[in-house]
Amino acid sequence: MRKINPYVLKSVFADEMRNYLDIKVSHGFQMTSYFYQLKIFDQFCIERGITSPVFTMKDAHAWIQADGDEGDRRYCGRLSIAKNFLTYLNAKNYDVAIPDSVPYKGSDFKPHIYTDDETTRYFNAIDRYYTARAKINSIQFPVMFRLFYCCGTRLNETLGIRLKDLDLKEGIVRLCETKNHKERFIVLGDDLLELMIAYADKYFYQLDGDDFIFNSRIGSRYSKDRIYTIHRETLQYAGIPYLGDKEGPRIHDWRHTFAVRSFKRMIDSGMDMYTSLPILSTYLGHKSIYDTEKYLRLTMSIYPYIEEKCRCQMEYVFGIVERGDFR
Known part of the structure; x- marks a missing residue:
């Protein structure tokens, strides 16, 4: 079976990319996401005709241009990993320009919940x-x-x-x-x-x-x-209309559908928010219940009777600020 092979990297920065990957893995990071993002950067350097280990401001400006098919999160992730790699090169005295960070902007996007x-x-x-x-x-x-x-x-x-x-x-x-x-x-x-x-x-x-x-x-x-x-x-x-990459329905919307239906089942079974929220947060692999509360808010927006049960508890724990970052 084919495994990730860092040696398929071919640009002038390929050796340093491999060294950088080794460092990240030694610190406990998964190679997968870093490798595929750096592979995109590697291909970019090849297509730009960069044959000496120099990354100019023109190169940096071209790199930060958004691809029309990229979502905001993927775009920011691509820029972030490349910027960290270029910072690593800069620390080793390579002549590289480091692009400015582009902060991720949350949106009011709401996922599709399958009926x-x-x-x-x-x-x-x-x-x-x-x-x-x-x-x-x-x-x-x-x-x-x-x-x-x-x-x-x-x-x-x-x-x-x-x-x-x-x-x-x-x-x-x-x-x-x-x-x-x-x-x-x-x-x-x-x-x-x-x-x-x-x-x-x-x-x-x-x-x-x-x-x-x-x-x-x-x-x-x-x-x-x-x-x-x-x-x-x-x-x-x-026969389900597909509205586009940013509109869905997406594969990831099955995760949102799972979360909403799970909350509904737990609340309907008599569990209160204080019990159900940590259970689902752990199961979904979130860092904290603050990453999961958006699903409870979404569930409440779909099922008003659940809002009646949980609204006071939600406002007591989280306040009334709405969040829109669904992951």
């Missing part, structure tokens, strides 16, 4: 997905996309699951490639566990412990772009 009807149509479509070139997709994608919906996993977390991370006897999955670099565990419901076991019986005998469980027909880990394409095709087959 029951949309959910049914979507998974009817994904369950019918089939290609003659990759027959395993017909059992692979129903499992993958149900992890987004049933467990609230992020795309990168899901694509990063290795065979050794699964405990099918207990129905537990370890997530290692997490946003906050802290592994966590998710529990599979009975139906999803049954699907995972069926998938395992047909495919896992080919894998070693370090292999990713979701791989393309050529044995490589799926790219995010490939899964985005499958998602958009599924929306079309399900």
Whole structure:
């Protein structure tokens, strides 16, 4: 199976990029996000025709121009990692210009919460997905996309699951490639566990412990772009309008849907906010309940009766400030 190979970096800064990656990994950071962001910078330098280890102000100005397909968060992430790398080069006395930071601006964007009807149509479509070139997709994608919906996993977390991370006897999955670099565990419901076991019986005998469980027909880990394409095709087959990259519905909106429905179930079962909020915060892998309270506010906006139950508690704990940063 193909692993991340820093030696595919080819620009004049490639050796220093590898040194920088080694330093980040030695300090406990995941290589994945840093590597792919630096790979973009590496390709940029090649396309700019930079053949000596000099990065000019003109280069810096060209680098900070936004790609029309980039969201705000991805744009700021790309600039941030490259700026840190250039700062590293500057400390080693390279002649490099360091671009100014571009602060991330929160928005009033609200994620798409899939309705029951949309959910049914979507998974009817994904369950019918089939290609003659990759027959395993017909059992692979129903499992993958149900992890987004049933467990609230992020795309990168899901694509990063290795065979050794699964405990099918207990129905537990370890997530290692997490946003906050802290592994966590998710529990599979009975139906999803049954699907995972069926998938395992047909495919896992080919894998070693370090292999990713979701791989393309050529044995490589799926790219995010490939899964985005499958998602958009599924929306079309399900008759759910796709409004664009920033409008969705997005894959990540399954995570938001999971959070909202989980809150609703807990509140409906009689749990109060003080109990339900830390549980969901831990399960989602948030650093604190302050990262999770936006989901409770979103749930309250969709279900007014929950707002009546929780409004006083929310204002007591968090105040009345609205937040719009959904991750």
